[in-house]
Amino acid sequence: MKILIADDSRVMRQIVVRTLRQAGFGDHDLVEAANGQEAFDMVNAESPDLVLSDWNMPEMTGIEVLRKLRAAGNDVKFGFVTSESTPEMKEQADSAGALFFIVKPFSAERFDEVFAPILG
Amino acid sequence: MSIEVEVNENDLAEMVEQVWESYLDPEGVSPLIPTYDENQPSEVHSSVSITGSWTGYIVYASSVQAARRAAGAFLAMEPDEVGDEDLSDVLGELANIVGGNVKAMLPPGALLSLPQVVLAPEATARFPGTERISGVYGMWEGEPVSISMWQSRGDNKEGAE
Numbered sequence: 001m002k003i004l005i006a007d008d009s010r011v012m013r014q015i016v017v018r019t020l021r022q023a024g025f026g027d028h029d030l031v032e033a034a035n036g037q038e039a040f041d042m043v044n045a046e047s048p049d050l051v052l053s054d055w056n057m058p059e060m061t062g063i064e065v066l067r068k069l070r071a072a073g074n075d076v077k078f079g080f081v082t083s084e085s086t087p088e089m090k091e092q093a094d095s096a097g098a099l100f101f102i103v104k105p106f107s108a109e110r111f112d113e114v115f116a117p118i119l120g
Numbered sequence: 121m122s123i124e125v126e127v128n129e130n131d132l133a134e135m136v137e138q139v140w141e142s143y144l145d146p147e148g149v150s151p152l153i154p155t156y157d158e159n160q161p162s163e164v165h166s167s168v169s170i171t172g173s174w175t176g177y178i179v180y181a182s183s184v185q186a187a188r189r190a191a192g193a194f195l196a197m198e199p200d201e202v203g204d205e206d207l208s209d210v211l212g213e214l215a216n217i218v219g220g221n222v223k224a225m226l227p228p229g230a231l232l233s234l235p236q237v238v239l240a241p242e243a244t245a246r247f248p249g250t251e252r253i254s255g256v257y258g259m260w261e262g263e264p265v266s267i268s269m270w271q272s273r274g275d276n277k278e279g280a281e
Contacts, residue, residue, distance in 0.1 A: 009209065009212070009213055009216070010209055011194055011195065011206075011209040011210050011212075011213045012213055014194070014195055014196075015143070015194060018196060056232065056234075082220065083216055083217045083219070083220025083221065084220040084223055084224065084232055085220070085224045086223070086224055086228060087228075088228055103221075103224070104142075104217050104220065104221075105138050105139050105141070105142030105143055105217055106142060107141070107142055107146075
């Protein structure tokens with residue numbers, strides 16, 4: 001499976017990759033995007049099976065990426081990994097079709113709990 | 121009207137503890153040991169501002185050695201392999217994570233800025249019209265680390281008649 005990690009922070013992308021490995025999902029093909037526009041373009045170019053996206057990113061926010069993908073008929077599995085989380089944000093994520101909402105800081109156990117059902 | 125700060129020192133301490141558990145000390149062997157000394161020295165710092173339902177700053181400050189160790193822990197590198205860019209990125213991320221968690225506890229309508237990183241002591245920073253309302257101060261393997269909240273006086277009308 002191919003997993004796209006979208007975050008404008010290089011450190012956070014690295015931590016997400018490392019946590020995926022720790023949680024036992026390191027064998028998947030991991031690709032990265034550094035902003036929302038790049039994430040949107042890469043979903044179209046690379047057809048990942050799953051997208052892990054930050055919320056607050058330059059160019060396009062994570063929620064904008066998700067809405068734009070759904071509006072274009074793309075139903076890639078998509079969820080958020082973000083340091084910001086409010087009930088309003090979770091609601092917006094849900095109604096836009098997000099599968100999960102992981103709050104930073106997160107642990108390998110949390111990744112396992114969320115991704116095991118998705119990645120098998 | 122006075123806007124109550126809904127994030128107290130215990131909340132801040134809990135967020136900081138989570139950062140240590142998740143990233144800086146996953147083995148649970150080197151916690152941040154509280155000093156309660158709000159004037160402890162620092163050599164580098166990072167901050168995010170929050171504006172809206174609450175207005176102010178979240179500041180992460182530490183010694184260079186502690187920042188290097190944090191970067192090493194975040195990036196799975198040895199502290200002496202850490203470059204300036206690694207150091208800056210990790211300091212920014214630390215302020216961002218704590219700021220994001222603080223924001224989650226505030227009333228709706230708060231905006232979080234991107235982090236600002238300054239490779240100079242926190243004492244060189246000025247946050248005009250603010251006062252420190254809360255903080256966690258400690259030593260991490262003998263090196264100073266602090267996380268503090270600075271509230272803007274004007275915008276929050278704290279104590280206004």
